[in-house]
Amino acid sequence: MSVSFLEDTAQPATDSAQRTWRLLAPDWADLDTVWRNDSPFVLWPVGNQPLLAHWMDEAVRRGVEVMELYVADRPAEVRGWLEGAAYWSRRVRLIPIGAEAQAPAEADRMDHLPGRQAPPLPDTAAALLSYWFELQKQWLGQRSPEAMTIDQLHPSGGWVGPQAQIHPLARLTAPFWIGARVQVGPGCEIGPNALIAEGAILHRNVSVEEACVLPRTYLGRNTRLFRGAAAGSVLLDFCRGCRADIEDSFIMSPVIERSLRPRPLARLVALICWVLLFPLVRLFSRSPQDRRTVRGCSGESIQLRTGGTGPLWCRRVSWLRQIAAGRLRWVGILPRGKDELAQVPAELAHAFHDASPGLFSLADIHGCHEPSDPEEWIHAAFQASAAGENARSVVLQNLWKIAWSQRTNSSPA
Amino acid sequence: MKSQLPSASASPLLDSRERDLAADRLLFKYWTGVATPIGRAQMALRGWRRRIVWQGVVVGSLLLKRLIDLVVASAALLALSPLLLLAAVLVKLEDRGPVFFCQRRIGLRGRIFAMWKFRSMRRDAETLKANLMQHNEMTGGVIFKMKNDPRITRVGRWLRKFSIDEMPQLWNVLKGDMSVVGPRPPVPFEVEQYTVEDRQRLLARPGLTCFWQVGGRSQIDFAGQVRLDVAYIRAESFALDLRLLLQTIPAVLLGKGAY
Numbered sequence: 170m171s172v173s174f175l176e177d178t179a180q181p182a183t184d185s186a187q188r189t190w191r192l193l194a195p196d197w198a199d200l201d202t203v204w205r206n207d208s209p210f211v212l213w214p215v216g217n218q219p220l221l222a223h224w225m226d227e228a229v230r231r232g233v234e235v236m237e238l239y240v241a242d243r244p245a246e247v248r249g250w251l252e253g254a255a256y257w258s259r260r261v262r263l264i265p266i267g268a269e270a271q272a273p274a275e276a277d278r279m280d281h282l283p284g285r286q287a288p289p290l291p292d293t294a295a296a297l298l299s300y301w302f303e304l305q306k307q308w309l310g311q312r313s314p315e316a317m318t319i320d321q322l323h324p325s326g327g328w329v330g331p332q333a334q335i336h337p338l339a340r341l342t343a344p345f346w347i348g349a350r351v352q353v354g355p356g357c358e359i360g361p362n363a364l365i366a367e368g369a370i371l372h373r374n375v376s377v378e379e380a381c382v383l384p385r386t387y388l389g390r391n392t393r394l395f396r397g398a399a400a401g402s403v404l405l406d407f408c409r410g411c412r413a414d415i416e417d418s419f420i421m422s423p424v425i426e427r428s429l430r431p432r433p434l435a436r437l438v439a440l441i442c443w444v445l446l447f448p449l450v451r452l453f454s455r456s457p458q459d460r461r462t463v464r465g466c467s468g469e470s471i472q473l474r475t476g477g478t479g480p481l482w483c484r485r486v487s488w489l490r491q492i493a494a495g496r497l498r499w500v501g502i503l504p505r506g507k508d509e510l511a512q513v514p515a516e517l518a519h520a521f522h523d524a525s526p527g528l529f530s531l532a533d534i535h536g537c538h539e540p541s542d543p544e545e546w547i548h549a550a551f552q553a554s555a556a557g558e559n560a561r562s563v564v565l566q567n568l569w570k571i572a573w574s575q576r577t578n579s580s581p582a
Numbered sequence: 583m584k585s586q587l588p589s590a591s592a593s594p595l596l597d598s599r600e601r602d603l604a605a606d607r608l609l610f611k612y613w614t615g616v617a618t619p620i621g622r623a624q625m626a627l628r629g630w631r632r633r634i635v636w637q638g639v640v641v642g643s644l645l646l647k648r649l650i651d652l653v654v655a656s657a658a659l660l661a662l663s664p665l666l667l668l669a670a671v672l673v674k675l676e677d678r679g680p681v682f683f684c685q686r687r688i689g690l691r692g693r694i695f696a697m698w699k700f701r702s703m704r705r706d707a708e709t710l711k712a713n714l715m716q717h718n719e720m721t722g723g724v725i726f727k728m729k730n731d732p733r734i735t736r737v738g739r740w741l742r743k744f745s746i747d748e749m750p751q752l753w754n755v756l757k758g759d760m761s762v763v764g765p766r767p768p769v770p771f772e773v774e775q776y777t778v779e780d781r782q783r784l785l786a787r788p789g790l791t792c793f794w795q796v797g798g799r800s801q802i803d804f805a806g807q808v809r810l811d812v813a814y815i816r817a818e819s820f821a822l823d824l825r826l827l828l829q830t831i832p833a834v835l836l837g838k839g840a841y
Binding site: 321352 | 609612613616622625626628629630632633636637640643688691692693694770773774776777778779781782784785808809812815816817818819
């Protein structure tokens, strides 16, 4: 992101010339205990774009040149999403803060749609979901038929995005919004107050009423979504304020399922390395190793040899067989057993559960080679979070250093 | 998730009660079917097939567009290389200035890229532009255009007439900054003045030709250009791209609206 600098002028949120606009992103990370979204609230979709994009649009309408965004909840992610605000050609200065109270009092809160009355603010996790859907409905209600948009007004009164395929036997009831490249099958009932985001697939006889389907979500045959949201395989219930993780992919699932297993080429390379290196290491290395049962990529139990002496690649050479079998990745967090996973702080348990274990990890760079190391969980938590997306490239850049690192006092096991 | 009654496929001759019963029977059959491991596996396979087919259509159309870009740009660069060489020599001979003109343009979702053209204006064109702003013939918008722009050189006028000055952009197409068919890439100064509605033209990869290049080029006002760009993004498809590509050839050869 291109960060611009401006003179610090003690002016109100929107000064007289409408040049600088101070905005505060709400910090509702503590409230989001049901969905546990990877993104902060300002990046949650409201209609066809995240909430923050609606505020950026408003900045264009107001002719604001410079924006100051005060962000307490995951500022790195907000910065990454903005990509320098190139689409809006505005200068954005993102200011990370520790808490909302640190933002200037005059900053406008981005907890509602600009120019619209904010619904009653949420105070519980269940209320947060209902609040979010209220914003979606507000957005749906404020769309003007006269405005020129990429979406087209459907004869039934709703909006349909480009390259969407709607079966003639589908029944559409306004207001609704169907995003780009959505496929709606025969017998589907869409609306009222239905939002189907881009790339979603509604198979056959699917009903979506007072609900939203998030991008690239598949809803299977004969299903009904009412006052809820479908996000991949996660079903959110607005009425009860709870979630359900659907395991049956024919009911609902992500259109593209993210594979936690290593790719075929990576497995092949691991197999070759194992065949070449394992006999050599067994022949020359006599250091005793422990056997531990840990959790693999897809939750299966695997046996790994840990401990021992010598360079890291020698100690972990037997793990290559697990990569070849698709149970471990080349780069991931250090493999953990059930007991070690139980010790992970509750707020991080979800991230650790979703992260793949790997042969080399970010913690290895910092000299922590076992999960029992007191500082290892900090590096693992970063690698498992969305902010740690670039951890893989960092590990690969330091691969040689990691592979030859010796056991130190900080890695006790 | 609750089960839902399918009714659209039932016969219109049945009254509503019979239709509901028929739908209930279908639903019962479906959900009892998926209660067995084989039924679940069958439905999982059907769901997987639907997802794969639709993803194939979506990703395939994107790949097809990229393939067209690569094939057309490579073929055009090869076929037109003698003409491009001649144009380069003429530009160089006219005032000994640089052959190419590189300009910062706004691409997909506001990303800036360097767009290449044959230089068709005097070397001091940018400094002269400020004095000529009052003669802008492009009303109701943010683009600067003049029919008899004094900054254009003699060779440049000929190059512009037949759009030969745009041909180096085939390199941008090969690089992936641009596509063969798509809205023309605007300059950053113009985009800064865009409204929210105007910005929607940035949602497609910019291209060499689009609706308004085929329809009348510079004769169309700014609002009309934005309308046509949005119409293109709405209707974007392989067939449309092919049609626009074919329609561009006579538009270029006749020099329609080019100055």
